[in-house]
Amino acid sequence: MQRDKDIVLEVEDIHKKYREEKILKGVSFKVKKGETKVIIGPSGTGKSTLLRCINQLTIPDRGRVWLEGEEVTHTKKSINQFRQKIGMVFQDFNLFDHLTALGNVEIGLIKVKGMDKNKARQKAMEELRQVGLENQAYLYPAQLSGGQKQRVSIARALAMDPKVILFDEPTSALDPELIGEVLEAIKNLAIQGMTMVLVTHEMGFARSVANEIIFIENGKILESGSPYKLFNNPKYERTRRFLKKITELYGESSEKR
Amino acid sequence: MFFTFLHLIILIKRDIIMIENFLMIYQALPYLLKGSLITIGLVGGALFLGFIVGVPMAVGQVYANKFIANSISFYVWFFRGLPVLVLLFLFYFGLFSLLGLNLPAFTAAILVLGLRSAAYQSQIFRGSIQSLGEGQMLAARSLGMSKFQAIWNIILPQALRISIPGWSNEYSIILKDSAVTYAIGVMEILTRGNFIATRTYKPMPVFLTCALIFLILTYGGVKVLDLLEKKLRIPGYVFGRREI
Numbered sequence: 001m002q003r004d005k006d007i008v009l010e011v012e013d014i015h016k017k018y019r020e021e022k023i024l025k026g027v028s029f030k031v032k033k034g035e036t037k038v039i040i041g042p043s044g045t046g047k048s049t050l051l052r053c054i055n056q057l058t059i060p061d062r063g064r065v066w067l068e069g070e071e072v073t074h075t076k077k078s079i080n081q082f083r084q085k086i087g088m089v090f091q092d093f094n095l096f097d098h099l100t101a102l103g104n105v106e107i108g109l110i111k112v113k114g115m116d117k118n119k120a121r122q123k124a125m126e127e128l129r130q131v132g133l134e135n136q137a138y139l140y141p142a143q144l145s146g147g148q149k150q151r152v153s154i155a156r157a158l159a160m161d162p163k164v165i166l167f168d169e170p171t172s173a174l175d176p177e178l179i180g181e182v183l184e185a186i187k188n189l190a191i192q193g194m195t196m197v198l199v200t201h202e203m204g205f206a207r208s209v210a211n212e213i214i215f216i217e218n219g220k221i222l223e224s225g226s227p228y229k230l231f232n233n234p235k236y237e238r239t240r241r242f243l244k245k246i247t248e249l250y251g252e253s254s255e256k257r
Numbered sequence: 258m259f260f261t262f263l264h265l266i267i268l269i270k271r272d273i274i275m276i277e278n279f280l281m282i283y284q285a286l287p288y289l290l291k292g293s294l295i296t297i298g299l300v301g302g303a304l305f306l307g308f309i310v311g312v313p314m315a316v317g318q319v320y321a322n323k324f325i326a327n328s329i330s331f332y333v334w335f336f337r338g339l340p341v342l343v344l345l346f347l348f349y350f351g352l353f354s355l356l357g358l359n360l361p362a363f364t365a366a367i368l369v370l371g372l373r374s375a376a377y378q379s380q381i382f383r384g385s386i387q388s389l390g391e392g393q394m395l396a397a398r399s400l401g402m403s404k405f406q407a408i409w410n411i412i413l414p415q416a417l418r419i420s421i422p423g424w425s426n427e428y429s430i431i432l433k434d435s436a437v438t439y440a441i442g443v444m445e446i447l448t449r450g451n452f453i454a455t456r457t458y459k460p461m462p463v464f465l466t467c468a469l470i471f472l473i474l475t476y477g478g479v480k481v482l483d484l485l486e487k488k489l490r491i492p493g494y495v496f497g498r499r500e501i
Binding site: 055057083084094107141 | 390393396398401402403406410
């Protein structure tokens, strides 16, 4: 199949149901290189499941995923090959509790990429510096604040040199005053041209970094478009109502924090 | 007057008995201590075997397919369901002879206590593995680790740390269960104590000495494991506080 070279990630017609409940009912989208795509929608509409279907942490019932033109679903290659190239940042950080911040970032390099330990350490340190945590390198997760933990987990994902990073509500488990530092780190990535897919409720943030916002409801994409279009001139009344409500709840701008 | 004189004789006699007893124990002590080396070897061997078998069993019960998980549950049910003496007899006089294995009692005892301990240890480790959040596995897999790599590098280092207090319990139980191997003639502490007791007709001081050795071994082992737990503790974690 001929595919656009610029497209890093393509998701096609993803379906997933748990028992009898259909979570995803055919979701498709494409992410171009350097693009930041923000997925929004009411809770329970399958946003997290969608992200997990991309790197096959959840196996979709139907549908296909391509990474740089190679099919991730139904692949003969090991899925681990693809997961190395798809970074993931979780809502509750999921740092490895027995390792230092540095250990968390370098373990993938050493164990998965087989990198030399000294080189891995250098690279991990570099990634921690990128998120402003070089001074916390030798602290354990339990000694870090929530915002610091999430930045370590971003560094951990970055260290693998992924083609795309998936963020699953990266600020939802944080105290309000810690959200800013994490959003700042993600924003820096966007500026540096990292390709990203973000599930978030931070509308101000979505507005300022997203190239496109996808609104998912009941397992389907209801509407998608530029932030300007969705905020100012949505096709559906439902989109407008959701955006209004969520903006009231979470605030307009991340800069205010 | 007469009364106190008799009293004095009894007292002196008692002192003589005391001295006799101490002498007897003093003479028997090297023999008993050799027995405690055998006990230590037996307990060490059984715990090691139980660990080597128990860890994969725990992993299998959590992560393997239904057939393997069920087989492990069956194993656990069997070894936890029988008294240790019954297991010893079944294996030593039954299975091992049937298989034509002419194992020394010591080796047979290590095998039986070890395979039995594996059943108990697997449940300690399984509990620890299941107490870790699902997120640890998800994060490891999302980096591209295989399931085995994730278990080896992420799950086990954490689960084994949590297991130390439970494992310390298992140590003290196995130590005391090891005395049962007296029944198949392993020359451990109690077997030797019994020899001396029947020769000297002085069970009380002999068995008191045996008891003392067991108490010291329990204390020492548990202390070592406590130190290990402290040494391996992950900084920043507080499990329960006195003040609260």
